[in-house]
Structures are given as structure tokens and as C-alpha cells.
Amino acid sequence: MGYIAKIHARQILDSRGNPTIEVEVYSDSGAMGLAAVPSGASTGIHEAVELRDGDKAKYLGKGVLNAVENVNTTISQELIGLSLGNQQALDQKMIDIDGTENKSKLGANAILGVSLAAAKAAAIELDLPLYRHIGGTAGCTLPIPMMNILNGGSHADNGIDFQEFMIMPIGAPSFSEALRMGTEVFHQLKSVLKKENLSTNVGDEGGFAPNIKSNEDAIKYVLSAIESAGYKPGEDIYIALDPASSEYYNAEEKVYHLHKSTGDKLSSEEMVSFWENWVSKYPIVSIEDGMAEDDWDGWKKMTEALGSKI
DSSP states (O other): OOBEEEEEEEEEEOTTSOEEEEEEEEETTSOEEEEEOOOOSSOOTTSOOOOOOOOTTTGGGTOOHHHHHHIIIIIHHHHTTSBTTOHHHHHHHHHHHHOSSSOTTTOHHHHHHHHHHHHHHHHHHTTOOHHHHHHGGGOOOOOOOOEEEEEOGGGOSSSOOSSEEEEEOTTOSSHHHHHHHHHHHHHHHHHHHHHTTOOOOBOTTSSBOOOOSOHHHHHHHHHHHHHHTTOOBTTTBEEEEEOOGGGGEETTTTEEEOTTTTOOEEOHHHHHHHHHHHHHHSOEEEESSOSOTTOHHHHHHHHHHHTTTO
């Protein structure tokens, strides 16, 4: 396996029109891995720090030139000459250089960009697809996709509190069939919304963002789309949710404020009961971030209530 000969980072724009980092990692044989760093619209307070410049005169403070500089100087100086054959060692080296718990010195975006690009460069060096380089000989099974087809919360300017309504084609015999089924449901959802005279504009992550005022209507439209595509909810295709509950949790009042829809303020117990009701009524198999990130008592109650069901 070759070694790292060159690292170069630059500032580019992501799919939201915000600056992000793109990194190139070159091996001594000329293999080059290229990676752009993703960024989320809703992030938790305990997540690794995405280093932004804070200069309001440029990109509203969202520039990443400081992180780019960290890659091109500090990280580059420490990693050039190291083997591409040990991804864990490269990652640990950057973590050690940073020296903080949340990667706030170098920036998680700087570290991730280099890590991704190095992995790709190593795969090219070995003439292997990336999945094979990372997963080895056993890395040949694709997971069931979770397809985000209807957006609310921070991903859309509508009346839906919950951020992502996803479908999972669990009944599909292969990934390619699951992809086809999901695509068909996506197009049927557009038709369902049009029939209801609702907008078919898309949200922050590509799902439809109709201006409806009910979280429950959102899931009903998704179920209608599944049936319109010729599939059975709860048999062929199931529902997955990412409510991003921290986005509507009021830590001072300790309530979940459904301010975009009903305006209800729910306690942790009531929020758990809400999810219990939905899981009993609809074919839901996954709820990501169903409670706020620091509502540990709420998480305990939710796990006790639904841990064996989803």
C-alpha cells in the first residue's frame, strides 16, 4: 500500500448553497481520492463541531476557509508520508492532533473530509470499489434503503412538525427492487398531493413539502401513495420517521411544542404515548430521534414502551 504524498482542500458550495470543504488526497503512485463534506440542517448540541468562519460579510458567516487552512497546513503536515493502508491510524492521528472531545480545534468537517478522501484514495490504489475496501470480502450486502419522501420540521416551510417521513421497502427481494418500489411510491405521492391541490415543491432533502397543517395527514398521504403504487403498507413497504424532536423541544418548560401544526405542548410521557398510538395505528418500524437529545427520562420511557416493537 502506498503512502500519502499530497493533501489539498478547497471551499465549495453544497446542495443547500452553503460553503463546505472538498478534499483531495494523493498517494505516491498518483491515486487520488476526492470527497466533499455533508452538513445537516438540524444538528444536536453534542455533535462534533463543524468549523465555520463566522465572518458575516462572507456567506453569512458560514464560510469554511479556516477549516480549509487546517487541512492544508496542520493536517497535511502530520499525515504526509503515512500509509494509506491503515484508515483507523489516520483517523486517530487527526483526532489526537485536534485534542478536543468535539473536534472543535481542527473542525469535524476538516477531519471528515480528509478521512473520506483518504479512504477513496486507498481503494483506488488497491483497484477496489470503496465498499470492498471498507467492508472486506463480507461487504457485499446492501441494507434496506430508508427513502425520505415527505419533509417537515427544519427541512420545509410548512405545517408539519416532524422532519422526515420515510418509506422502507422491506418486502423487496433485492436492493434494486427496493429502489424501484421507492421511486414508484415517490411519483405516486406527487399524484396524491396534486389531487388534493397541495404543493409538490420539494423540501431541503428532496422529499415533497406540502403545506398541510397536520402531522397525521402527512403519514396518511404517504400510505395512500404506497397503495396507489400497488403495494401493501405493512407488508411490502413500511414507514420510518425522523421527527428530529430536539428541534421542537422546549428545555426550559420540558415540553414538546408542536408549534407548526396543532400548537400542543406535550410532556415526555405524552410524547411517548403519541408515538405508541402511531406505532399501533400505522406500519412504523423505525423512529429516529423520537425524543430530545437530553431528555434521558423520556428516552427511557420510550424504550420501555416501544423497544421491542420498532
